[in-house]
Amino acid sequence: MARALVTVPATAKRGEIIEIRALIGHAMETGYRPGPDGKILARDIIRSFSCRYNGEQVFAAELHPAISANPYIAFFTVAAESGTLEFKWEGDNGFTQTETARIAVT
Amino acid sequence: MNHLRPDPRRRRLVLAGTALAFTGSALATPEQMAAAIKAFTGGATPAPGKVTLEVAQLVDNGNAVPVTVRVTSPMSAGDHVTAIAIFNERNPQTDVVKFTLGPRAGKAEVSTRIRMATSQKLIAVARMSDGSFWSGSADVIVTLAACIEGEG
Secondary structure (H helix, E strand, O other), X not given: OOOEEEEOOOEEOOOOEEEEEXXXXXXXXXXXXXXXXXXXXXXXXXXXXXXXXXXXXXXXXXXXXXXXXOOEEEEEEEOOOOEEEEEEEEEHHHOEEEEEEEEEEX | OOOOOOXXXXXXXXXXXXXXXXXXXXXXXXXHHHHHHHXXXXXXXXXXXXXXXXXXXXXXXXXXXXXXXXXXXXXXXXXXXXXXXXXXOOOOOOEEEEEEOOHHHXXXXXXXXXXXXXXXXXXXXXXXXXXXXXXXXXXXXEEEOOOOOOOO
């Protein structure tokens, strides 16, 4: 399990635009870099990220090797109703991780 | 002899060294970037405007360059940004990232951190819900390149 850090406000007013920041620990090995033995290291990156708000996708990203190690993505969404935000990262070598955050909308 | 002017031969040597650091993997070209943009837009040429690509002009470390893309859009159900993609012209691959947005985003603004192999141009392209494409670009000078051997 990689370490992931997701920042979502705990409470928001209905209709408010909230910022969400997601950071996950991952080397994002590009597949272009030589290792200690001089051989090129195989690519190992996170390829996709998505955010679901009460089951409905509100944001997604397709990542390429040009994304820095420990991918950081910040985006916005409208606080529609109270519930759960689900964040999912998927990548090479069967990498998959899910994080959830609760939000209370008044 | 004028010692103040940089020797063009040395400049070439530096460029050759940068290319060698990729151990044979060729860097992309502006033509490949144009082709990647065409693949994203389905052949259309994005109109300049509406898209702001915010990135430092001079970057010390190409391994993690913060970028922010902002698109002018009301983000309503009938008029919103559906996708934002970032392209570069001189990394080994021209694709950087593609974001999928919708009216629930509220605000067409995304931030991330990217790698840059050398000084180059970045282009962000936004797809609107009406099918139009808009673009914004930025030129960045990189002093320490990403992907050079060893740690990075």
